[in-house]
Amino acid sequence: MTYKADPQRWDGCLSLGFAHHNNTTHCILYQVQAPLKVQRPFYPEGTAVCHSVILHTAGGMVGGDRLNINLQLKAQAQALVTTAAAGKVYCSKGTVAEQTIAVQVAAGAYLEWLPQETIVFNGAMYQQELRVELETGAMWMGWDITRFGRTARGEKFLAGIWRSHTEVWQQGQPLWIDRQFLKGGTAMLDSPHGLAGQPVVGTLVWIGPVAPELIAKARALWTATNRQGEAGVTTLPQGLLCRYRGPASREVRNWFIEVWNLLRLSCLERSACPPRVWQ
Amino acid sequence: MLVDSLALLRLLQLASPALPVGAYSYSEGLETLADTGKVHDSNSLQHWVVQELQYGAVRLEAAVMLRTYDAASTQDYPTLQKWNNWLSAAKETAELRQQSWQMGGSLLRLLQEIQPLQVLDCPSPCNFAIAFGLAAASWQVDREATLLGYLHSWATNLITAGIKLIPLGQTAGQQLLLDLHGNLTEAASEITLLQDEELTSCGWGLALASMAHETQYTRLFRS
Numbered sequence: 001m002t003y004k005a006d007p008q009r010w011d012g013c014l015s016l017g018f019a020h021h022n023n024t025t026h027c028i029l030y031q032v033q034a035p036l037k038v039q040r041p042f043y044p045e046g047t048a049v050c051h052s053v054i055l056h057t058a059g060g061m062v063g064g065d066r067l068n069i070n071l072q073l074k075a076q077a078q079a080l081v082t083t084a085a086a087g088k089v090y091c092s093k094g095t096v097a098e099q100t101i102a103v104q105v106a107a108g109a110y111l112e113w114l115p116q117e118t119i120v121f122n123g124a125m126y127q128q129e130l131r132v133e134l135e136t137g138a139m140w141m142g143w144d145i146t147r148f149g150r151t152a153r154g155e156k157f158l159a160g161i162w163r164s165h166t167e168v169w170q171q172g173q174p175l176w177i178d179r180q181f182l183k184g185g186t187a188m189l190d191s192p193h194g195l196a197g198q199p200v201v202g203t204l205v206w207i208g209p210v211a212p213e214l215i216a217k218a219r220a221l222w223t224a225t226n227r228q229g230e231a232g233v234t235t236l237p238q239g240l241l242c243r244y245r246g247p248a249s250r251e252v253r254n255w256f257i258e259v260w261n262l263l264r265l266s267c268l269e270r271s272a273c274p275p276r277v278w279q
Numbered sequence: 280m281l282v283d284s285l286a287l288l289r290l291l292q293l294a295s296p297a298l299p300v301g302a303y304s305y306s307e308g309l310e311t312l313a314d315t316g317k318v319h320d321s322n323s324l325q326h327w328v329v330q331e332l333q334y335g336a337v338r339l340e341a342a343v344m345l346r347t348y349d350a351a352s353t354q355d356y357p358t359l360q361k362w363n364n365w366l367s368a369a370k371e372t373a374e375l376r377q378q379s380w381q382m383g384g385s386l387l388r389l390l391q392e393i394q395p396l397q398v399l400d401c402p403s404p405c406n407f408a409i410a411f412g413l414a415a416a417s418w419q420v421d422r423e424a425t426l427l428g429y430l431h432s433w434a435t436n437l438i439t440a441g442i443k444l445i446p447l448g449q450t451a452g453q454q455l456l457l458d459l460h461g462n463l464t465e466a467a468s469e470i471t472l473l474q475d476e477e478l479t480s481c482g483w484g485l486a487l488a489s490m491a492h493e494t495q496y497t498r499l500f501r502s
Contacts (some may be wrong), residue, residue, distance in 0.1 A: 163479060167368075174368035179339070181479040192317045193330035193484035201483055219494065232490025234372040241372075243486045 009064040012036040018050055020076035020109070025050040029072065034058075036067060039084070045273040049078045053277055054115075060088030063095035063125055070102045073109035073138075080112040082275050087115065091123030092160065101130045105138035110208075110268070112260070116278065117145040117200075117249040122184065124160045132168040132207075134175070139208035140168065141263065143256050145249050148182070148189070151199045160184035168207055175238050176205055195245060198229060202244035202252035206263050210240050214266055218242060221258040227251060233259075253278075289418040293411065294428035296435055300385040300407070305378045306440040306500035308488030313444035314495065317488075321451050324441040327484075328434055328459060332466040334481040337433055339369060340408040341466075342473045344429050347412030348422055363402040363409045371482050372489040374502040380404035383411075390414055426467045434459055440500060 014036040017029025024047035032038055035058035041050045054069070061067065073079055089097050105111050113130075120126055132140050144164060148157035161183055168176040188194035195201065218233045218240065229246015242259055244252040261272035296302065309327070312318040318327050331337050343362050350358040370376035383405040390410075402409060408429070415425040435456060442452045492502060 165479070174364055177365060177369040178482075179369065179479040180482060181334075182481055183334075188330075188334060188481055191326065191330050191484070192312070193327055193335065194481050195483060230487050230491075232372075232487050232493075234374070234486075234490050234493060236373075237367070237376075243483065243490065245483050245487060 008062070010035050010058060010061075010066070012056075012065075012067045013070075014038060014054060014068070015070040015072075016052055016079075016081065017072040017074070018077040018079045018109075019074040020078070023048060025077045025079055027052070028074075036069070044275070045270070049080060049273075051080045051082075051273075051275060053082055053084050053275065055084045056087065060090050061097035061099070061126070062090050063092030063097055065097045067099045068102075069100070071104070071111060071113070073105045073111050075106040076108045077106070078110045080114060080273075080275070082277065083115040084277050085116060087118035089118065089120045089124040089126040091121050092125040094125075096125040096127050096161070099126075099128045101128075103130070103132040103140070105132070105134050105140055107135040107137045109135075110139040111141075113140070113142040114260075114275075115144070117147055117253070119147045119150060120157060120160070120162050122149050122155050122157050122159060124157075124162070126161070127163040128165065130164075130166045132166075134168065134170045134207060136171065138170075139206075139267070141204070141206045141208075141260065142166070143202065143204040145200065145202040145252055145256075147200050147249055148195070149199055151247075156199075157182070157184045157189060158186070166203075166205070168205070170238075175207055176236055176241070178203065178205075196230075198245050198247055200229070200244070200246055200249050200252060202242075202249075202256065204242040204256050204259060205236070205239065206241075207236070207239040208263070208267055210235060210238075211266060214240060214262065217262055218259045221262065222255055227255075231255065286418070286420045286424070290415070290420045290424055290428045293414055293418070293420070294432040296432070296439065298386070298432075299389065300382040302382060302432070302436045303439065304500060305382075305436070305502040306444065306492075307375065307378070307437060307502055308485055308492055309437060309440050310444055310498060310500045311488045311492040311495055313441070315491075318441065319445060321445075321447055321455055324438070324445065324447070325455055325458065328437055328455075329462050331485070332430070332434075332459075332462050336369075336371060336375075336480045336482055336485055337430070338466065338470055338473070339478050339480050340366070340433075341426060341429055341470045342478055343406075344408040344412040345422065345426060345471065347409045348416045348425055351413045351416035359409065359413070360402050363406055366406045366408060367404070371486040372493065374493050375485075375489050378502045379406040379408070382407035383409055386410040386414065390417070423467070423471065426470060427463060430463050430467060434463060443499065
């Protein structure tokens, strides 16, 4: 355990590295520092894809906490990384909780970064930075599902700050830059320009080949079922982007899993394999 | 603020709705918002424009326009190119990216025709905010006035789209534009101060409206 100056604050680290040999993705780097832990890598869909589940043993983040996650994939490696439970960011007394995720994906490698939802409590101050570096021919899929306020108990995000910055780069060029922020309060929460009164937002980004019909198919997956929230799909210069705004993290996750399955079947000839910890 | 009358005239030309870059054919999601009733009168249009000025993507556009202005003023073309790439990657949707590239390319071509820029290496595709900053720097328009001009031309275009879509009368549109002056100057003074790490926006409403517009059945506008 490493403490910052304030013993109440966590400074957690996690580094995972993956390499590909003999049609198997091996976990070759494994460094953890509390409160982060990782389950032993496992292979529910054969040896080509290594699954890892990250645990936050302290239950959630408070102001001043810092988490650093590094994920590295060597050439041809394929990995799926998720989290064991919903992330929580508690009400802050004035300092920001920060999570920084750095991802490097080498040529021909593919990472799926599919964390479970983050619940941002009323009064929380949270900043998330995700930076992905892709070599030529690398692929990446990531999603982010955030719930503002513990809505089950009627809580709204009336105070606090949320920032989520995502950048995907390839050879010094930005492919996707998303710099979202939300200030607690009704001005942004209730406006159609902001959250339109909905507590949950979601973003799915895929960087890789996109056949033209995939966009229409991803949209059709949304409209095939009666839905409560709003969603949309668009093309990125080298990928696909989905957004969601609505009442239910389950609804957005189900749709994202369908889109994930679509992308996998189209680009990897393999169907999605939802980790058991999601159930 | 406005250094000379020549610079004022150049800014009026650059920020004019008559600038032939096709701005009138874009609604930036407003067509969907009007279609779904989310924007249905002068008040709801004003609310949308003010939210966008306070929290939206137009702040990033305007802040990057200023960075381009500064880079062009010192002939720092690598920085200009960097911000052009940044803006392309930060676009919410394919339609908004196409809009920016088409308008930016048109503005660059126009400038090369009427008064060739002393720029050896114009980015291509070029975002509109980049071309606007480049033009204003080249024409030596005051920096602060350029920012107000940029925001004003953006607001004018959205209101013009709103007049057609809601629909509103011309007088209501002009009233709305006049009422926005305080919001425009306030946004400009905030945008001037933004550091690079403060370039953030709230994009859910715009992204969803623009994504929905890409499949809207009947459309007058290209975004």
